Amino acid sequence: MTMQVSLQHRFAGFALDVAFDVPAGVTALFGPSGSGKSSVIKALAGLMRPDRGRISVGGQVLLDTDQRICLPPHRRRIGCVFQDDRLFPHLSVRQNLLYGRWFSPDKGGVSFEAVVDMLGIAPLLARRPQTLSGGERQRVAIGRALLSNPQILAMDEPLAALDEARKAEIMPYLEHLRDQTQIPIVYVSHSVSEITRLAGSVVVLGKGQVLKTGPVAAVFSDPNLTPWLGGVREAGSVISAKVAAQDGDGLTRLETSAGPLWLPKVDAALGASLRVRIAAQDVMIALQKPHGISALNILPATVVALRMGDGPGAMVQLRLGEDLLLARITQRSAVQLGLAVGAPVFAVLKSVAVAPGDIGAPPITP
Amino acid sequence: MPDWFSPDEWRAIALSLRVSAWATAVSLPLGILVAFVLARRQFWGKQVLNGLVHLPLILPPVVTGYLLLLTFGRKGFVGQYLDMIGVVLAFRWTGAVLAAAVMAFPLMVRAIRLSVEAVDVRVEQAAGTLGASPPWVFATVTLPLILPGIIVGSVLAFAKAMGEFGATITFVANIPGQTQTLPSAIYAFLQVPDGDGQAFRLVMVSVFVAMAALVLSEWAAKAVARRISGA
Numbered sequence: 084m085t086m087q088v089s090l091q092h093r094f095a096g097f098a099l100d101v102a103f104d105v106p107a108g109v110t111a112l113f114g115p116s117g118s119g120k121s122s123v124i125k126a127l128a129g130l131m132r133p134d135r136g137r138i139s140v141g142g143q144v145l146l147d148t149d150q151r152i153c154l155p156p157h158r159r160r161i162g163c164v165f166q167d168d169r170l171f172p173h174l175s176v177r178q179n180l181l182y183g184r185w186f187s188p189d190k191g192g193v194s195f196e197a198v199v200d201m202l203g204i205a206p207l208l209a210r211r212p213q214t215l216s217g218g219e220r221q222r223v224a225i226g227r228a229l230l231s232n233p234q235i236l237a238m239d240e241p242l243a244a245l246d247e248a249r250k251a252e253i254m255p256y257l258e259h260l261r262d263q264t265q266i267p268i269v270y271v272s273h274s275v276s277e278i279t280r281l282a283g284s285v286v287v288l289g290k291g292q293v294l295k296t297g298p299v300a301a302v303f304s305d306p307n308l309t310p311w312l313g314g315v316r317e318a319g320s321v322i323s324a325k326v327a328a329q330d331g332d333g334l335t336r337l338e339t340s341a342g343p344l345w346l347p348k349v350d351a352a353l354g355a356s357l358r359v360r361i362a363a364q365d366v367m368i369a370l371q372k373p374h375g376i377s378a379l380n381i382l383p384a385t386v387v388a389l390r391m392g393d394g395p396g397a398m399v400q401l402r403l404g405e406d407l408l409l410a411r412i413t414q415r416s417a418v419q420l421g422l423a424v425g426a427p428v429f430a431v432l433k434s435v436a437v438a439p440g441d442i443g444a445p446p447i448t449p
Numbered sequence: 450m451p452d453w454f455s456p457d458e459w460r461a462i463a464l465s466l467r468v469s470a471w472a473t474a475v476s477l478p479l480g481i482l483v484a485f486v487l488a489r490r491q492f493w494g495k496q497v498l499n500g501l502v503h504l505p506l507i508l509p510p511v512v513t514g515y516l517l518l519l520t521f522g523r524k525g526f527v528g529q530y531l532d533m534i535g536v537v538l539a540f541r542w543t544g545a546v547l548a549a550a551v552m553a554f555p556l557m558v559r560a561i562r563l564s565v566e567a568v569d570v571r572v573e574q575a576a577g578t579l580g581a582s583p584p585w586v587f588a589t590v591t592l593p594l595i596l597p598g599i600i601v602g603s604v605l606a607f608a609k610a611m612g613e614f615g616a617t618i619t620f621v622a623n624i625p626g627q628t629q630t631l632p633s634a635i636y637a638f639l640q641v642p643d644g645d646g647q648a649f650r651l652v653m654v655s656v657f658v659a660m661a662a663l664v665l666s667e668w669a670a671k672a673v674a675r676r677i678s679g680a
Binding site for chain 2: 128129130155156157159160161162163165167169170171172173182183185186187227228231
């Protein structure tokens with residue numbers, strides 16, 4: 084099932100004009116605050132009526148201003164998870180979860196037990212929302228949306244209100260959700276690391292416009308989008324890898340398309356597929372393969388694109404086997420090395436530079 | 450227990466309880482509606498509606514009673530049509546219900562409106578996205594969440610109706626067994642020599658009912674709030 088979205092709306096001092104498709108899997112809506120992400124979610128859910136627009140899901144029209152169609156929220160079957168969990172305070176966790184079931188036209192879809200199991204909320208069923216932690220509440224909110232049998236799941240910064248520990252707690256559940264349900268998910272976030280872990284494709288929004296859409300790996304390794312993707316410090320790319328060996332000294336050897344990659348112990352089974360996000364500022368570039376250097380990971384690469392920044396920095400996009408890698412270096416280094424498109428180089432990465440939170444399971448591709 | 454009060458006193462007590470119960474029950478649906486509209490909707494004339502609702506709180510009760518008589522009396526501009534279909538309010542116990550309901554209405558609306566304003570609209574929106582149509586959202590989310598306000602408003606309205614005197618005596622007079630409520634009876638007993646004793650016994654009843662109502666509403670509101678918050 085695919086959702087097609089096109090929306091135009093004038094706010095005070097800001098115009099929203101976007102169009103994009105949501106295929107199966109997780110589609111991230113990414114952009115800084117004020118880029119219109121939340122307005123898009125509101126329009127999807129039917130909580131806001133845009134000046135012009137059309138939204139259809141698998142042939143069913145939810146909104147078409149030209150035809151004067153605008154289904155109310157309760158007839159759209161778009162399950163929403165908001166930044167604030169919005170659980171019903173007067174109902175138990177079980178009653179919260181079952182609320183949408185009541186109104187769902189077909190009783191099929193995911194089973195109550197499967198959702199409770201997947202989100203690990205079985206011990207909470209008898210409790211009241213007020214007695215739960217932030218992470219538990221958000222898991223219940225996800226389960227509640229899922230059990231209403233939605234055609235699409237829309238998640239508006241579901242982790243933004245949580246601290247790092249709670250985010251790390253929920254992330255694996257979101258990966259399960261992505262892999263175990265067939266429901267397309269629109270995932271709004273301004274966190275690069277959340278998106279690179281979860282999403283298959285990404286829609287980059289800026290000032291109410293779509294700047295770029297495409298697969299996550301391609302979009303995040305595009306040096307021209309760096310200013311829009313959270314700035315140079317947030318810039319980074321995603322590469323795919325398989326767990327090849329767990330070494331005795333606490334390192335894990337991953338196999339990438341360009342060679343071995345050693346990282347501090349990754350808790351995953353041998354042969355498991357992973358996605359690793361590598362921050363651009365952690366990657367060095369060398370013309371010859373360096374010797375006598377502490378960095379363990381030295382991989383052959385080719386320069387694909389080069390973008391000089393406004394400041395002293397430069398973004399270099401490298402081809403690393405089948406993956407794209409982004410490196411942030413100074414313009415002075417780029418000039419001294421004589422970097423040019425097509426030049427063969429070596430990418431150097433410290434093992435300890437990759438944070439555990441930046442390693443996750445890839446989406447299962449059908 | 451019946452020996453404690455004379456038949457006249459009993460009739461006054463029973464009539465007051467009946468009038469107050471009806472006044473509360475009849476005005477509750479309208480009270481919820483008006484409280485909801487005042488809390489949530491923006492519309493032309495909102496301040497006029499707000500003023501009308503609160504007018505009985507500010508006007509001298511005798512004025513309210515007189516306005517009721519002008520409106521709902523048998524020659525009144527609404528009353529004459531009600532008269533045609535056989536409904537007479539003036540000088541009947543049903544008129545006492547109307548007078549009590551009008552006088553108690555502002556208290557009821559204020560209490561319910563406060564609780565409606567405390568409800569998080571975003572939680573109601575979430576219910577909508579889960580498939581609940583607006584009437585269902587109201588029944589399954591809004592109504593349970595404003596229940597404490599409804600209880601407090603109802604009890605306050607009941608207590609106010611029990612004590613209503615000025616508008617009642619103006620609109621429906623003071624006919625024993627017909628329109629003589631508790632306060633009217635106290636007033637009547639105070640007008641006759643040696644009526645002090647009877648008046649005092651009814652005063653005690655009034656105090657008891659008022660106290661009981663306040664304690665009950667506090668307790669019920671707390672119990673419901675506890676149930677809602679799950680603490």
